[in-house]
Amino acid sequence: MQLTREADYAVRCVLYLASAGGRPAAVGEIAEAQGMSAAFTAKILQKLVNAGIAASRRGVKGGFVLARPPAETTLLEVIEAVQGPLALNICVVDRKNCDRNSRCSVHPVWVEVQADMKKKLESYTFERLLNSSPR
Amino acid sequence: MQLTREADYAVRCVLYLASAGGRPAAVGEIAEAQGMSAAFTAKILQKLVNAGIAASRRGVKGGFVLARPPAETTLLEVIEAVQGPLALNICVVDRKNCDRNSRCSVHPVWVEVQADMKKKLESYTFERLLNSSPR
DNA sequence: TCGAAATAGGATAAAATTACTCCTAATTTA
DNA sequence: TAAATTAGGAGTAATTTTATCCTATTTCGA
Numbered sequence: 001m002q003l004t005r006e007a008d009y010a011v012r013c014v015l016y017l018a019s020a021g022g023r024p025a026a027v028g029e030i031a032e033a034q035g036m037s038a039a040f041t042a043k044i045l046q047k048l049v050n051a052g053i054a055a056s057r058r059g060v061k062g063g064f065v066l067a068r069p070p071a072e073t074t075l076l077e078v079i080e081a082v083q084g085p086l087a088l089n090i091c092v093v094d095r096k097n098c099d100r101n102s103r104c105s106v107h108p109v110w111v112e113v114q115a116d117m118k119k120k121l122e123s124y125t126f127e128r129l130l131n132s133s134p135r
Numbered sequence: 136m137q138l139t140r141e142a143d144y145a146v147r148c149v150l151y152l153a154s155a156g157g158r159p160a161a162v163g164e165i166a167e168a169q170g171m172s173a174a175f176t177a178k179i180l181q182k183l184v185n186a187g188i189a190a191s192r193r194g195v196k197g198g199f200v201l202a203r204p205p206a207e208t209t210l211l212e213v214i215e216a217v218q219g220p221l222a223l224n225i226c227v228v229d230r231k232n233c234d235r236n237s238r239c240s241v242h243p244v245w246v247e248v249q250a251d252m253k254k255k256l257e258s259y260t261f262e263r264l265l266n267s268s269p270r
Numbered sequence: 271t272c273g274a275a276a277t278a279g280g281a282t283a284a285a286a287t288t289a290c291t292c293c294t295a296a297t298t299t300a
Numbered sequence: 301t302a303a304a305t306t307a308g309g310a311g312t313a314a315t316t317t318t319a320t321c322c323t324a325t326t327t328c329g330a
Binding site: 161162163177178180181184191192193194195196197198199 | 303304305306307308
C-alpha cells in the first residue's frame with residue numbers, strides 16, 4: 001500500500017525538470033540535486049521518456065526536458081509511468097481473482113477507493129505543484 | 136500501492152465471522168470457505184485476535200468469533216491490524232525522509248491522499264458491508 | 271574525423287518483503 | 301486421558317524492489 005521509491009524519485013525528477021523550465025538537465029545533475037544514485041535515476045528517466053512525459057537529447061549538451069508543459073502532466077501519470085497502473089487489489093484490475101465464491105461485498109469498496117485515489121492524483125498537475133507553497 | 140494478500144484474506148475472515156453471527160468458526164472452516172490455506176489463515180486470525188478484532192477459544196468446539204459487533208469494526212482497522220499503519224509514502228509517516236532539501240511541494244499531497252483513503256476505509260463497517268448487496 | 275559527453279537498454283545482483291509452511295506447546299471439552 | 305483446537309516461534313520459497321554495471325549509440329565541437 002505504499003508508493004515505491006522509484007515512483008517517489010520519478011515525481012522528484014519531473015518536479016526538477018519542471019522547475020528547470022525547458023533547459024536540458026543531465027542525469028548527473030538531477031540525481032545530485034535530489035540525492036539519488038545516477039544509475040537508478042537514469043533508469044527512471046528512461047521510463048518517463050517511454051511514457052511520453054519527458055524527452056531526451058543524447059550527446060554533448062544533451063539531457064532531459066519535459067515533453068509537455070507542466071500543466072499537462074499529472075501526478076497519476078508519473079506514478080503509473082514507473083509503477084504501472086494503480087491497483088489497490090488484484091481483484092480490481094483482474095476480476096477473475098475475485099468471483100471464486102461469486103459474491104464479494106468488498107469488491108465495490110476497493111473499486112471506489114481506487115477511483116477516488118486516481119481522481120485526486122489526477123487533479124494535481126505539476127504546474128499546480130510548482131505554484132503551491134513549499135512545506 | 137497494493138493491498139497485501141494477507142490484508143485481503145483478513146478482510147474475508149472478518150466478513151466470514153460477521154456472517155456467522157456469533158457462532159465460533161474454526162480455522163479449517165474459514166480457510167476452506169474462502170479457499171485459503173489453513174496455516175496462513177491461522178496466522179492472520181491470530182493477528183486479528185491480538186488487535187482486539189476477533190476473539191478465540193481453544194480446544195474442542197473452539198474457534199474464532201468477532202470481539203465486537205460488526206458495526207464497530209471498520210475496514211481500516213482490519214487492514215492496519217495485519218499490514219500495520221497505512222502509509223502512502225515513507226515521508227508521510229517519517230518526516231525526516233522528506234526534508235532533505237527542506238522544501239517538498241508534493242508532501243502535502245501524499246498527506247491529503249492518505250487521509251482521504253483512511254477516512255473512506257474507516258467509513259465502511261462490517262455491518263455496512265454485510266448489508267450491501269453482493270457483486 | 272575523432273574524442274568526449276551524454277542517453278539507451280540489457281543483464282545481473284543484492285536486499286527486502288511477501289506469502290507462506292511446519293513444529294511444538296498450551297488449552298479445552300467430553 | 302484423548303481429541304480437537306488455538307498460540308506462537310522458526311524457517312523457507314517466491315516475488316518484488318532497488319539498485320549496479322556494461323556496452324552500444326548518438327551528438328557536439330575542436
